[in-house]
Amino acid sequence: MTMLLSVDGIKKEFGENTVLDKISFDIALGDRIGLVGVNGSGKSTLANIIYGDLEPDSGNLLWHNKKVSIGYLKQDCFYKQRHWNSEEIQLKDTPLNRDIFEISSHLRMDTINLEKEKVHHLSGGEKMKRALIHIWANNPDFLILDEPTNHLDYQGVEWLIEELRQYQGTIIMISHDRYFLDHAVNRIIEIKSGVVDIYYGNYSFYREERRRRYESQLHAYKAQESEKAKIQEEISRLKNWSDQGHRDSTKKQVAGLGKKEYFRKRAQKKDRQIKSRIKKLEKMQVEGIKRPQEDKKINFGFQEDAVKGKRVIEAKDIKKSFDSRLLFQHSSFYITRGEKIGLFGENGCGKTTLLKILLSQESIDEGEVFISKSISTGYLSQQISDINSSQSVLDFFDITYREEESRIRTLLANMGIDEKMIKQPLWTLSHGELTKVRMAKLISNPQDLLVLDEPLNHLDIYSRETLEEALKDYDGTIILVSHDRYMIENICDGLLAFEDYQIKKILGNPKEYLNGLSNKKDRMIKNHKTPIKNEDASIKEQKMLIENEIAYVLGELSNFVQGTLEYDAMDERFKELIEKKKKIDNDRR
Numbered sequence: 001m002t003m004l005l006s007v008d009g010i011k012k013e014f015g016e017n018t019v020l021d022k023i024s025f026d027i028a029l030g031d032r033i034g035l036v037g038v039n040g041s042g043k044s045t046l047a048n049i050i051y052g053d054l055e056p057d058s059g060n061l062l063w064h065n066k067k068v069s070i071g072y073l074k075q076d077c078f079y080k081q082r083h084w085n086s087e088e089i090q091l092k093d094t095p096l097n098r099d100i101f102e103i104s105s106h107l108r109m110d111t112i113n114l115e116k117e118k119v120h121h122l123s124g125g126e127k128m129k130r131a132l133i134h135i136w137a138n139n140p141d142f143l144i145l146d147e148p149t150n151h152l153d154y155q156g157v158e159w160l161i162e163e164l165r166q167y168q169g170t171i172i173m174i175s176h177d178r179y180f181l182d183h184a185v186n187r188i189i190e191i192k193s194g195v196v197d198i199y200y201g202n203y204s205f206y207r208e209e210r211r212r213r214y215e216s217q218l219h220a221y222k223a224q225e226s227e228k229a230k231i232q233e234e235i236s237r238l239k240n241w242s243d244q245g246h247r248d249s250t251k252k253q254v255a256g257l258g259k260k261e262y263f264r265k266r267a268q269k270k271d272r273q274i275k276s277r278i279k280k281l282e283k284m285q286v287e288g289i290k291r292p293q294e295d296k297k298i299n300f301g302f303q304e305d306a307v308k309g310k311r312v313i314e315a316k317d318i319k320k321s322f323d324s325r326l327l328f329q330h331s332s333f334y335i336t337r338g339e340k341i342g343l344f345g346e347n348g349c350g351k352t353t354l355l356k357i358l359l360s361q362e363s364i365d366e367g368e369v370f371i372s373k374s375i376s377t378g379y380l381s382q383q384i385s386d387i388n389s390s391q392s393v394l395d396f397f398d399i400t401y402r403e404e405e406s407r408i409r410t411l412l413a414n415m416g417i418d419e420k421m422i423k424q425p426l427w428t429l430s431h432g433e434l435t436k437v438r439m440a441k442l443i444s445n446p447q448d449l450l451v452l453d454e455p456l457n458h459l460d461i462y463s464r465e466t467l468e469e470a471l472k473d474y475d476g477t478i479i480l481v482s483h484d485r486y487m488i489e490n491i492c493d494g495l496l497a498f499e500d501y502q503i504k505k506i507l508g509n510p511k512e513y514l515n516g517l518s519n520k521k522d523r524m525i526k527n528h529k530t531p532i533k534n535e536d537a538s539i540k541e542q543k544m545l546i547e548n549e550i551a552y553v554l555g556e557l558s559n560f561v562q563g564t565l566e567y568d569a570m571d572e573r574f575k576e577l578i579e580k581k582k583k584i585d586n587d588r589r
Contacts, residue, residue, distance in 0.1 A: 002029045003064045004142065004170050005050070010059035012045055019045050021194030022059065027170060029065075034185035034203065035174045038460045039432030041191045043174045047072070047144050050172070052082065071140035073131055075147045075431070075458075081138050128152055129347075132160065142170045149177040150457060153347040153483055154514070160184075176461050178203050179485040193293065217292040224289050231277050238277070242270035310337050312375060312449060312477050313358060315503075318367030320353060327353055329366070331503035333496060337448070340471070340478040342488045342510060345498030351481050354496070354503070355379075355451055358479065375477075378447035380438060382454040382481075389427035393417065393437055396426060397444065411440050416463075431458035439467075449477045456484050485514060546584070550577045 005027040012020040019042035027033065035043050048054035050061065051072045071081045128151045135143065149157050161183045164171065175181055181188070181203035188199040188206040197213075199206040245267030312335050319329040327350030335341055343351045356362035357369060359379055387396070393412065399405045412422055415436045426434060435458050442450070450471075456464050464487070471478060471491050482488055488495075488510050495506040495513060506513050 003027070004029045004031070004068070005064065006062040007050070008060045008062060010046070010049060010056045010061070012042070012049065012054070012056050018194050020049075020056070020191070023191075023194070023196045024059075025189060025196055025198060027172070029170055030168070031170050031172075031187060032164065032185045033172045034181045034188045034206075035172055035191070036176070036181075036188060036206070036461055037191035038462060039430050039458070041460075042194065043191055044075075044146060046191065047146055047172065047174060051144055065141075068142050069138075069140040070142045070144065071135050071138060072144045073135060073146060073148055075150060078131065081140055129156060132163075136163065140169065143167070144172050144174075146174045147176070147458075148173065149175060149180050149483065151347070151483075154344065154485065154517075155346055157483060157485075176456070176459060176464060177484055178461065178464070181206075214292050214294075217289065221289045221291050224284065228281060228284060231281055235274055235277050235281075238270045238274045242267045242274065245270060311370070312337050312339075312372050314370040316368045316370075318357075318369060318503075319365045320350060320357065320362075321365060326501055328498060328501050328503050331367075333503060333505040335477065335479065337477055338475060339494060340480065340492050341505075342492035342495050343479065343481045343498075344488070344495045344510070344514075349498040351498065352382075352453060355453055355479065355481065359451060375448035376446070377449045377451060378442045378445075379451045380442050380453060380455050382457055387426060387434075387438075390425050392425055393422040393429075396437065397441055408440070408444060411444060412437070415440050432460060432463070435459055436463070447476060449479070450474070451479045453481045454483070455480070456482060456487060489514070546577055546581050550574065550581070 003026055007023065007025050007027070009022045009024055010020050011018070011022050023046075035046065037043050045054065049056050051070055053072075069081060074080075128148070132148070148160060152160065157177070157180055161180065164184050171184075173181070173185060175184075183202070185202055186200075188201065188203065190197045190199065190206070190210070197210075199209050201209065245263045314334040316332050318331050320327045321329075343354065345351055353362060357364055358371060359377065360371065394405070394408070397408050399408060409419075409422065413419075417433065417436060417440070421429065421433065426437070429437065435455075439455065455467065459467065464484070468487055468490050471480075478491070480488070480492060492510050494508065495510050497504050497506050497513070
């Protein structure tokens with residue numbers, strides 16, 4: 001394994017807040033690393049240090065290859081590139097070449113949109129695709145991608161996964177997209193409380209292994225605490241015996257010689273035993289197993305309003321276009337109370353426009369739309385331009401009486417927004433924190449219908465999973481736009497799919513429909529490469545999972561002594577995995 005970069009003891013503080021606390025790890029050539037952690041844990045800070053935009057307070061970066069070109073895609077869709085230890089190459093200096101035009105066609109982007117004067121007209125998804133086009137045109141040795149799937153539609157995510165598989169360089173990806181992490185990385189580095197934990201596998205492996213490590217550490221901690229309690233009991237018992245011995249050594253001797261000396265020596269022996277156990281306790285206190293830190297609980301307390309009717313929305317033969325651009329036509333569907341419907345389609349197909357129609361913010365060209373007037377609706381848009389960023393968090397809620405303020409403070413606290421933050425202006429919050437504040441405003445009043453346009457944008461993985469659980473438990477109606485495949489599959493019981501300029505309702509779990517799309521030949525990204533057959537991709541995935549487990553087992557073997565039951569069990573598992581890997585290789589010949 002050839003090393004590219006060694007991160008050695010990097011520390012970074014902002015004021016009194018230690019973001020990175022002497023972290024160390026190695027990056028090998030060809031690594032695909034997913035960088036995860038809660039919002040504000042230091043992921044982007046670490047990325048900026050590696051790229052060279054930020055200096056650490058202490059520690060070093062050791063580049064093993066002296067000629068490395070680094071490409072950095074930021075969350076705001078701005079891509080820049082520099083050669084390590086040389087002048088930065090700005091995006092505007094990159095020529096439009098044949099590669100860019102070819103890649104543009106695969107992303108279904110008109111190359112004219114790449115002109116500088118057109119950029120401000122692009123959507124978030126189009127800006128992200130534009131940045132990705134320049135990444136492949138520049139072909140850096142080392143890529144840092146900060147939330148690369150933000151704003152990308154399902155097709156764009158699949159294209160990116162395929163491109164990363166073909167890419168020969170090294171990648172660090174900051175992402176909260178679990179589907180993307182499952183298919184694009186072979187190692188997870190988690191930043192938590194300023195330190196890093198490393199997991200040799202994709203997101204699914206990381207999630208399971210993280211849970212196993214937590215339970216293992218919790219079990220060891222409880223065993224240690226039980227041992228400490230026993231030692232405390234022994235100390236109390238020995239102290240009673242010692243006190244009794246000291247008392248007996250001072251009593252008037254009645255018969256026999258040396259009796260006082262006997263009791264005195266016996267008491268002194270108990271004193272030494274007490275000191276020994278106290279030292280053991282002190283050592284356990286300093287060097288012992290710490291209680292594993294639980295994830296901060298966030299309470300997305302969705303509540304539905306009173307039950308009102310069964311039919312919520314119905315569309316009959318609707319059509320919508322802008323100028324000469326047709327979005328959809330001949331489209332009919334209905335949504336009943338309690339349904340959780342996902343909107344699925346490519347960027348620009350009309351999903352957000354449909355939401356605006358259903359919210360009476362946009363008109364249709366033809367057809368009819370029925371929207372129940374008896375329902376209350378909560379809407380979370382992906383745009384934040386309508387927010388007065390100079391307002392404080394509390395002012396954002398337009399609170400009119402004291403009891404309401406108390407309720408809002410509790411709600412914000414449940415979502416991880418503490419007392420210090422609620423007095424800050426909105427512009428000081430991170431993207432993830434701002435999303436939580438907007439979500440809090442949405443759920444501060446009961447709603448019959450929740451209309452959510454990319455609600456997971458900027459939320460960390462743990463907040464995403466908590467939000468999903470809350471939405472699954474919510475009994476009201478949900479209309480959801482999300483490019484997070486995990487969220488669509490976990491929450492929705494149907495889709496409104498945009499196909500061939502029509503909106504079609506698909507009932508049942510979306511997973512089957514989405515898998516069907518993945519299997520279509522016209523969805524394979526050729527780009528002058530031989531398409532990977534689905535069965536080959538499946539075999540590759542099986543092999544990757546086996547290799548991940550082999551790496552884990554080898555790591556565990558080093559923790560056990562040869563000849564012990566634990567070592568033998570791990571060794572047996574290692575042999576089984578090697579046989580499985582051999583069988584896959586033989587079957588493919």
